[in-house]
Amino acid sequence: MSMTPRPPIPSFIPETAPFTPEQRTWLNGLFAGVFGLPESLTPVSTEDAGKLLAGLMDGAVAPAGTEETDDGAPWHDPAMPLPERMKLADGRPLPRRLMAAMAQQDCGQCGYNCKDYADALFAKSEKRLNLCVPGGRDASRMLKQLYQDLDGAPAAEAAPSQAAPARVSAPGRSRDNPVYATFLSRRRLNKPGSEKETWHIDIDLAGTDLDYIVGDSFGIFPANDHDLVTAVLEALGAPPDFPIGGRTLREVLTDGVALSPAPDMLFELISYLTGGERRQKAKRLAVGEDPDGDAATLDVLATLHKFPGVRPDPEAFIEALDPLQPRVYSISSSFRRNPGRVSLTVDAVRYEIDERTRLGVCSTFLGGRIAPGDKIRVYVQKAQHFALPADPAKPIIMIGPGTGVAPFRAFLHERRATTAPGRNWLFFGHQRSDYDFFYEEEFVAMRAAGLLTRLTLAWSRDGDEKIYVQHRMREVGADLWSWLNDGAHIYVCGDALRMAKDVENALADIIAKHGGRSPAEAVKFIAELKSQGRFQADVY
Ligand SMILES: Cc1cc2nc3c(=O)[nH]c(=O)nc-3n(C[C@H](O)[C@H](O)[C@H](O)COP(=O)(O)OP(=O)(O)OC[C@H]3O[C@@H](n4cnc5c(N)ncnc54)[C@H](O)[C@@H]3O)c2cc1C
Ligand SMILES: NC(=O)c1ccc[n+]([C@@H]2O[C@H](COP(=O)([O-])OP(=O)(O)OC[C@H]3O[C@@H](n4cnc5c(N)ncnc54)[C@H](OP(=O)(O)O)[C@@H]3O)[C@@H](O)[C@H]2O)c1
Numbered sequence: 352m353s354m355t356p357r358p359p360i361p362s363f364i365p366e367t368a369p370f371t372p373e374q375r376t377w378l379n380g381l382f383a384g385v386f387g388l389p390e391s392l393t394p395v396s397t398e399d400a401g402k403l404l405a406g407l408m409d410g411a412v413a414p415a416g417t418e419e420t421d422d423g424a425p426w427h428d429p430a431m432p433l434p435e436r437m438k439l440a441d442g443r444p445l446p447r448r449l450m451a452a453m454a455q456q457d458c459g460q461c462g463y464n465c466k467d468y469a470d471a472l473f474a475k476s477e478k479r480l481n482l483c484v485p486g487g488r489d490a491s492r493m494l495k496q497l498y499q500d501l502d503g504a505p506a507a508e509a510a511p512s513q514a515a516p517a518r519v520s521a522p523g524r525s526r527d528n529p530v531y532a533t534f535l536s537r538r539r540l541n542k543p544g545s546e547k548e549t550w551h552i553d554i555d556l557a558g559t560d561l562d563y564i565v566g567d568s569f570g571i572f573p574a575n576d577h578d579l580v581t582a583v584l585e586a587l588g589a590p591p592d593f594p595i596g597g598r599t600l601r602e603v604l605t606d607g608v609a610l611s612p613a614p615d616m617l618f619e620l621i622s623y624l625t626g627g628e629r630r631q632k633a634k635r636l637a638v639g640e641d642p643d644g645d646a647a648t649l650d651v652l653a654t655l656h657k658f659p660g661v662r663p664d665p666e667a668f669i670e671a672l673d674p675l676q677p678r679v680y681s682i683s684s685s686f687r688r689n690p691g692r693v694s695l696t697v698d699a700v701r702y703e704i705d706e707r708t709r710l711g712v713c714s715t716f717l718g719g720r721i722a723p724g725d726k727i728r729v730y731v732q733k734a735q736h737f738a739l740p741a742d743p744a745k746p747i748i749m750i751g752p753g754t755g756v757a758p759f760r761a762f763l764h765e766r767r768a769t770t771a772p773g774r775n776w777l778f779f780g781h782q783r784s785d786y787d788f789f790y791e792e793e794f795v796a797m798r799a800a801g802l803l804t805r806l807t808l809a810w811s812r813d814g815d816e817k818i819y820v821q822h823r824m825r826e827v828g829a830d831l832w833s834w835l836n837d838g839a840h841i842y843v844c845g846d847a848l849r850m851a852k853d854v855e856n857a858l859a860d861i862i863a864k865h866g867g868r869s870p871a872e873a874v875k876f877i878a879e880l881k882s883q884g885r886f887q888a889d890v891y
Pocket of ligand 1: 456458459460568611678679680681682696697698699700701702710711712713714715754755757889890891
């Protein structure tokens with residue numbers, strides 16, 4: 352595919368204006384966007400440039416020009432560690448550095464994609480610095496640091512009571528305007544003996560007016576575990592019915608604030624309430640240092656235990672915590688096939704630290720704490736560039752190990768409901784064939800009925816050797832290449848950190864080997880598939 356070269360950006364900023372070369376380049380790009388290219392080529396005065404810049408800083412002018420930098424966002428890789436991303440963005444305009452601080456998953460959990468969240472922070476239309484769920488504490492800490500460049504003053508992290516005003520959306524269409532749906536049921540997808548705990552979840556949308564299309568995700572507002580809340584109340588030495596803004600302390604701890612991990616503000620609060628070595632430790636923890644080598648294990652309860660006897664006022668304590676964020680899950684059902692229902696495929700996160708079982712808040716909420724009939728706050732998160740081909744005759748190749756299979760179950764149900772004639776090929780993999788073959792009966796029946804043209808399985812713990820989906824892809828590389836030649840769309844879903852990258856590398860090797868291309872041409876071929884919307888990823 353040929354690319355049209357971009358015209359050079361004209362110079363609006365006089366060489367004498369007091370900007371660094373990077374700032375000048377960026378401002379030129381910005382003004383080109385603001386004024387409209389290419390007619391207005393007259394350089395603006397330093398004074399006018401200053402006024403425009405001030406307007407921009409006040410959020411009066413949208414930062415549309417940030418796109419003009421067209422730097423390809425080389426940090427936009429979820430597998431790249433934060434320090435490396437920040438290094439790549441070093442010297443770039445602030446919106447780009449803000450973007451590099453995000454987890455780069457474009458997962459939508461913050462209500463934006465990474466670039467739009469960064470631009471919204473820069474324009475100050477969004478003030479919450481702690482919305483990047485996959486980026487966690489490191490991302491919000493980096494954003495806070497960068498935000499000081501924008502403000503000249505330390506930015507306050509938004510406590511629940513300070514959250515930015517909700518952006519308007521139809522009910523149930525964004526995290527800012529959730530609706531109540533009814534939890535129907537959960538069914539364990541692994542057989543006894545599995546190391547995993549994965550649940551098929553059904554939710555009733557009756558009374559919500561919600562619908563969705565396959566590829567969309569579903570947002571859930573969870574509640575913290577009752578026993579964890581009790582332990583925090585005990586460590587705090589505060590009564591559960593202590594009043595906080597019209598609610599009780601227990602209620603706010605249950606569904607208002609995150610109890611893992613401990614935010615910097617909590618360490619800061621503790622540093623004010625203690626002295627000596629303990630105060631120094633709390634201060635160091637508050638700026639991201641790790642004086643005792645245990646910072647990664649410090650959720651809110653562990654922090655209270657680390658500083659025994661420190662008894663913050665419950666109100667100040669709550670203000671020091673982060674708001675409890677919703678989590679999103681790939682929808683594993685088709686609305687067309689099951690109107691009024693939504694299904695999810697949820698891996699329950701539980702792990703041990705210091706002999707205490709830590710719970711992933713939302714996955715264990717769905718996997719255990721709610722009961723059929725309970726109301727839960729939900730919303731539909733529209734997919735960005737993750738959808739079935741518009742032409743139902745196009746073949747599709749779906750690569751979804753573990754919970755990554757979720758949207759592909761939805762795709763298959765949709766293709767059946769619409770009697771789409773296109774061929775369907777699913778690569779599924781997990782630990783053990785005996786225990787972890789999710790939706791086995793369904794997929795086997797789909798295979799027998801011809802809906803699933805091919806089903807390729809990879810079991811990583813059945814034998815001595817790890818077999819992953821990408822190993823199976825390589826084994827059938829010639830067929831995979833032939834499907835691609837027939838116009839197939841290819842999809843990957845699941846783990847962003849390792850699997851997605853390995854699958855993409857395998858695809859590049861297959862294209863090189865069976866498509867007779869050099870490695871560089873194979874990479875370019877994949878880039879073209881992506882730009883044509885024929886290679887799409889939903890990774891987390
Ligand atoms: C677009 C999208 C689609 C998704 N689809 C699905 C899906 O279909 N199914 C699914 O199950 N999930 C899916 N997820 C992930 C999901 O949103 C949640 O991130 C996941 O359920 C964990 O959330 P939690 O609240 O249970 O855990 P949290 O309370 O957020 O805890 C998770 C955190 O615990 C820590 N942690 C986890 N394991 C360990 C360990 N062994 N040791 C130390 N620390 C650990 C990590 O810091 C991790 O980030 C999706 C995410 C996105 C963005
Ligand atoms: N943010 C969160 O807290 C959260 C919550 C849930 C899941 N996740 C992540 O989301 C992903 C999905 O989890 P899951 O339970 O559905 O399944 P998973 O842990 O990804 O495992 C699914 C299968 O993928 C295999 N696998 C491991 N590394 C791989 C690689 N590089 N390439 C290809 N396959 C690989 C696993 O094998 P082995 O394990 O035998 O190596 C297993 O057979 C996981 O990465 C998990 O960490 C994150």
